Amino acid sequence: VSSHTLTRQHVAAGIGVAGGFLGVLAGLTQSAVGTRIPAWTGAKQSPVLLGVLTVVLSVAALTAALVLRAPHRVSADRRAAAAIGLLLPAGVCFSTVGRLWVVPGTLLLVAAGLTLAAGGTAQLWPVIAARWTRGLLSVLGASEILMAASAGPTVTIGVGFIGGGLLLVAPWLIAHRGAAALLLLGTVPFAVLTWWSLISPLVGLTAVVIGCVLLRTDRPGHRPTWTGANPGQAASNRRPT
Amino acid sequence: MPVSGEADAMSTTSATTVLPASPGEPAGPPARERGAAPVSRRSVVRGIGVGAATVVVAGAGALSYRVYDNGVLDPGAGAAYDPWSHWRDDPSRLGAVGAAILAANPHNSQPWTFRVQGSVVDVFTDATRRTGTLDPLQREHLIGMGCAVENLVLAAGARGFRAAVRLLPDSGDPTHVAAVALTPGPVITSPLSESIGARHSNRGPYTAAAVPAPVIAALDAHTAGLDGVRVRWFAAAAEKAALGVLLVDAARAVTVDTRQSTDAFAWFRSNRDDIDRHRDGLTLDGQGLDPLTLTAAKLLPAESRTAGDAFWVTQTRTVHTRTAAAYGVITVADPDDPRTRLVGGRLLQRLHLAATATGLGLQHMNQGTERIDRERTLRVPPTFGPRFDALLAEPGRQPLATFRIGYPVRAARPSPRRPLTAVTR
Numbered sequence: 147v148s149s150h151t152l153t154r155q156h157v158a159a160g161i162g163v164a165g166g167f168l169g170v171l172a173g174l175t176q177s178a179v180g181t182r183i184p185a186w187t188g189a190k191q192s193p194v195l196l197g198v199l200t201v202v203l204s205v206a207a208l209t210a211a212l213v214l215r216a217p218h219r220v221s222a223d224r225r226a227a228a229a230i231g232l233l234l235p236a237g238v239c240f241s242t243v244g245r246l247w248v249v250p251g252t253l254l255l256v257a258a259g260l261t262l263a264a265g266g267t268a269q270l271w272p273v274i275a276a277r278w279t280r281g282l283l284s285v286l287g288a289s290e291i292l293m294a295a296s297a298g299p300t301v302t303i304g305v306g307f308i309g310g311g312l313l314l315v316a317p318w319l320i321a322h323r324g325a326a327a328l329l330l331l332g333t334v335p336f337a338v339l340t341w342w343s344l345i346s347p348l349v350g351l352t353a354v355v356i357g358c359v360l361l362r363t364d365r366p367g368h369r370p371t372w373t374g375a376n377p378g379q380a381a382s383n384r385r386p387t
Numbered sequence: 388m389p390v391s392g393e394a395d396a397m398s399t400t401s402a403t404t405v406l407p408a409s410p411g412e413p414a415g416p417p418a419r420e421r422g423a424a425p426v427s428r429r430s431v432v433r434g435i436g437v438g439a440a441t442v443v444v445a446g447a448g449a450l451s452y453r454v455y456d457n458g459v460l461d462p463g464a465g466a467a468y469d470p471w472s473h474w475r476d477d478p479s480r481l482g483a484v485g486a487a488i489l490a491a492n493p494h495n496s497q498p499w500t501f502r503v504q505g506s507v508v509d510v511f512t513d514a515t516r517r518t519g520t521l522d523p524l525q526r527e528h529l530i531g532m533g534c535a536v537e538n539l540v541l542a543a544g545a546r547g548f549r550a551a552v553r554l555l556p557d558s559g560d561p562t563h564v565a566a567v568a569l570t571p572g573p574v575i576t577s578p579l580s581e582s583i584g585a586r587h588s589n590r591g592p593y594t595a596a597a598v599p600a601p602v603i604a605a606l607d608a609h610t611a612g613l614d615g616v617r618v619r620w621f622a623a624a625a626e627k628a629a630l631g632v633l634l635v636d637a638a639r640a641v642t643v644d645t646r647q648s649t650d651a652f653a654w655f656r657s658n659r660d661d662i663d664r665h666r667d668g669l670t671l672d673g674q675g676l677d678p679l680t681l682t683a684a685k686l687l688p689a690e691s692r693t694a695g696d697a698f699w700v701t702q703t704r705t706v707h708t709r710t711a712a713a714y715g716v717i718t719v720a721d722p723d724d725p726r727t728r729l730v731g732g733r734l735l736q737r738l739h740l741a742a743t744a745t746g747l748g749l750q751h752m753n754q755g756t757e758r759i760d761r762e763r764t765l766r767v768p769p770t771f772g773p774r775f776d777a778l779l780a781e782p783g784r785q786p787l788a789t790f791r792i793g794y795p796v797r798a799a800r801p802s803p804r805r806p807l808t809a810v811t812r
Contacts, residue, residue, distance in 0.1 A: 181466060189663045191458055191465035241456070278437060282444045289451035296454070298461030342678035343459050345450045345686070352443050359436075 151265050155214050155225075158260035162211025162232050165253030169204030169239060172246040173197045180243075188244025191296055195303070196242040199295055203235035203242075207254050214261060222269040225261060229270075230281075232258035234288070242295075279360055280317035286353040287313030290336055293346060302339050309336040313353055320357075320364045329357040450686060457659045457685040462672040467662050467803035474584050478546050480508055480569050485807050486542030486583050490736055491751060492531030494518050494654040495802045497667050499535050502812040510536055510565040511812075516667075519650035521641075521757055523764040529725055530788055532564045533732015534739075538583055539567055541740070544575035554729050564729060578744035579737060586739050587801055589748030590702070591675025593710040593793025598622065602745060603713065606792075609737040616731045616787070618738070619779055621714040626778065630716075631708030633774055634789070637754035638703040640771070642696035647761060649692065657689035662803050672800040674702070675750075707750060712793030714752075718784040722756075731787045738790070748795030756786055 175183075180193025190196050210231025213224055220228070236254035239247045262270065274281075287310045294306020313332035319325050337350035454460060474486045484501045487510075492498060498516040502509040512532055522528055540550040549572030556566040603620055610617050621627050641647045656668040671684050684690075690698065717734055719727045735751075742749040758771040775786050 184663075189466075189660075191461075191467075191659065191663060241452070279440065282440055285444050285448055289448045293451050293454045293460060296456075296458050296461060298464050302460065340460050342682055343454055344679065344682050345447065345454050345459075349447050349451060352440075352447055356440055356444075 152219055154260050154264035155216075155219065158228075158232075158257045158264060159211050159214035161253050161260065162214065162228075162257035163208060165232075165236070165250045165257055166204050166208030166211055168250035168253065169207060169235065169247070170201050172239075172243045172250055173200030173202075173204055175246060176200060176243045186245050188241075190242070190244070195295055199291070200239050200242045200247075203239055204250070207232050207235040211257060214264075219265060222265070222273045225265060226270050226273045229258050229261040232261060238288070238292070279356060280320070283317040283353055283356050283360065284314050286349050286356070287311065287316070287332065289349050290332070290346070293340070293343070293349075294336070297340065302336075305339055306336045309333065316357065317360055320360050326357075326361055329354065329361075453686050459682055459685050462681070463800040465659075465663065467666045468801050470804040470806065471584050471801045474542070480506070480543070480546075480548065481807065481811070483539055483542040483546055483548065483569065484508060484811065487535045487539035488804055488807065488810055489583055489586070490531065490534035490538040491586070491588065491739055492534060493522055493527035493753070494651065495668050495673075496528075496531070496654060497805055497810065498528050498531055500810050500812055506569050508539060508567045508569060509563060510539070510567065512562045512564055513810075514562065518654065520644070520646040520761060520764075521650045522760065524723065524760045526722060526728060526756060526760055526787070527753060529564065529728035530732035530735060533729035533734075534736035535732075536565045536567065536729065537733040537736035540733075541577070541580040542583060543567070543569045544572075544577075545580040547574040548572060554726050561725070564725075579740040582740045582743040586743045587799035588673065588750050589675055589795045589799035590673065590707065590750050591677075591748070591799065592706050592796045593712055593748055593791075594796055595710075596712065596794045598712045598747065598792055598794075602747070605745070606715070606738055606741055609741055610734055613730050613734050615727055616717055616719055616734045617784075618734075619716045619718050619781060619784075621716070621778075622712075627711065627714060630714050630778055630789075631711065633755055633771070633778065634708055634752055635700070635704045637758045637771055638700050640758050641754050642693075642700055644761065647757070648696055652692040652695060655695060656803070658685075666803045666805045666809075668803070670802065673802050675706070675795075675797070675799065677797070703752075703754075707752065707791065710793060710796075711791035714789060714791050716779065716789045717787045718779060718781055719787045720784060722785050722787045728787065735788050735790070742792055746794065747792050748799060749790050749792050752789045752791055755789055759786075 174197065176187050176190070177194045177197025180187040180190060180197060184190075187193060210228040213228045213231075214220060232254050236251050236258060240251050289310075290306055290313055291310030294303050294310060297303050297306055309332045311332075312328045316325055316328040316332055319328065333350035333353045337347045340346040458465060470485060470488060474482075474489055476482065477485055481503050484503065487501065488497065488499070496516045496518055498513050500511045500513050502511070510532065512528060517525065517528055536552060536554075540552060543550045548569035551568040551570070553566045553568075555561070555564060557563040600622075603622060607618055607620070621630050641651065654668040656662045656665060656670050661668075662670055671681060674681075674684075676684065715738065717731050719731055721727055739749050755771055755775055759769070759775065762769050762771065772785075779786060
């Protein structure tokens with residue numbers, strides 16, 4: 147069983163590397179000649195920017211795939227992270243480079259499926275549950291980046307990309323000083339710049355509310371709960387006092 | 388989340404109170420004795436909280452995609468709008484054609500093609516881009532062609548070309564509407580030529596400020612050199628109100644006429660993909676809506692034809708006619724004459740450019756004449772023709788095109804345009 151599991155993991159890695167590599171090529175193609183082959187690239191409004199976004203996400207998928215090339219079975223934490231790292235770019239980039247994403251996207255989806263299957267899913271649920279709220283915050287960061295990709299002018303794009311990036315990483319640095327600042331910088335400027343869009347203020351408000359809950363529950367000294375910390379530690383903390 | 392049952396049962400805090408079996412649950416031993424883990428109230432509350440947060444985040448994510456997909460954060464930008472930014476780039480005759488394609492035209496159908504041969508630019512109509520029963524006699528079609536010719540002439544002058552226009556040069560080819568010979572000459576720029584890239588139909592509200600008589604007189608002066616066309620202005624409150632009622636009635640009649648309504652709806656591009664694909668037609672961005680309403684319209688599912696019709700009639704009644712500072716009607720002796728239509732189009736474009744140059748908003752409102760032509764082709768007793776003639780009170784003259792002017796509350800947004808490569812032979 148262990149041998150089969152490792153094999154699946156390595157097959158997932160191989161397919162993921164191929165998908166990530168082709169994804170990088172698709173992104174570069176969109177940036178370079180996207181306007182000349184609109185039937186293939188989806189006739190996008192901002193082909194250069196979307197090409198760059200595709201390259202960035204493909205590199206993330208490539209990194210996730212490389213993690214799986216380890217000579218031993220990776221831990222459940224890493225496996226979950228790798229699966230998400232493959233799944234997210236696979237889904238998002240179907241809307242960034244048109245038909246060019248069919249092959250890399252399919253490969254990444256298959257790789258993500260094999261990653262989940264390598265070792266069973268039972269171990270993954272506690273890992274995912276423990277990080278669910280943080281993941282939600284990161285999804286909001288990704289949403290902000292997505293909105294910024296079709297925004298204008300350049301200042302708004304920049305603020306959106308930086309803010310979204312900060313929001314992506316903020317929940318994973320929640321125990322550090324300055325996490326609150328990251329949260330505010332990641333949400334307020336973009337929401338203010340694009341207040342009339344209704345959605346960016348909604349994303350910002352939701353992120354601040356979730357971030358405040360995380361800050362309250364996951365700071366050092368606070369009893370961790372299943373929403374943020376190690377589930378085993380959380381369980382032990384539920385003993386009566 | 389399941390937690391240690393023994394520990395929770397011993398707890399004295401309300402947060403870890405074991406919940407009783409639900410009312411619908413069959414009677415039996417306590418849950419713990421049946422082997423099921425008890426659930427604490429705190430866990431339930433947390434579960435609900437996380438579930439709600441997940442739903443909100445999923446919804447926000449989906450709406451973010453709509454924001455991205457419909458270009459909510461950068462309206463009027465992208466490849467479909469590039470011609471508005473690059474019309475000055477090319478100093479050649481072809482560059483002047485790049486300005487011609489920015490002209491006003493019916494429902495942004497852009498019914499033109501151009502051929503640059505030597506020093507002559509030939510202008511042709513594109514019969515495949517007609518608007519059907521909305522314009523059954525091709526009145527607006529030819530007016531739009533006249534608008535394009537005027538932009539071509541102005542842009543050529545700004546590039547150092549003297550333009551000699553021959554309308555309908557080929558009696559055997561009715562699609563060949565103009566041959567414009569461009570020979571080297573002095574560079575002539577004017578507020579009109581400078582306004583080509585800033586001219587957009589402004590369908591939003593106008594302020595209560597009246598348009599001063601000298602401004603209207605200056606606009607009127609642009610009829611100079613154009614034979615057979617003049618402007619009947621409606622600036623007084625009573626006659627403005629009367630024309631407003633006619634326009635609202637005409638808008639309602641267009642929406643009630645299923646064929647006309649359907650033909651109009653065919654030129655509406657309700658999402659970004661359609662705009663990028665077709666690069667023509669009317670868009671939400673061009674409706675003059677306030678930012679919040681525009682955003683909501685883009686985020687919600689596309690409206691049906693009938694909902695769009697209802698919206699248009701309401702806008703005509705509550706915004707277009709209610710806030711018009713004045714109306715202008717281009718009048719002619721024979722609105723069926725193709726040459727007159729082309730000349731009328733040239734005047735209409737001049738007026739729009741001049742209005743833009745003076746900070747005025749202008750919206751084309753041709754539902755009245757659309758109904759006149761529709762009634763003629765249906766051979767039904769005319770209703771709008773006699774009403775319009777009575778309002779004009781100019782015996783021997785008939786309306787060719789109608790517009791409203793005023794000082795706009797907000798700037799108009801550009802309409803999508805097909806690139807030069809798509810309209811040159």
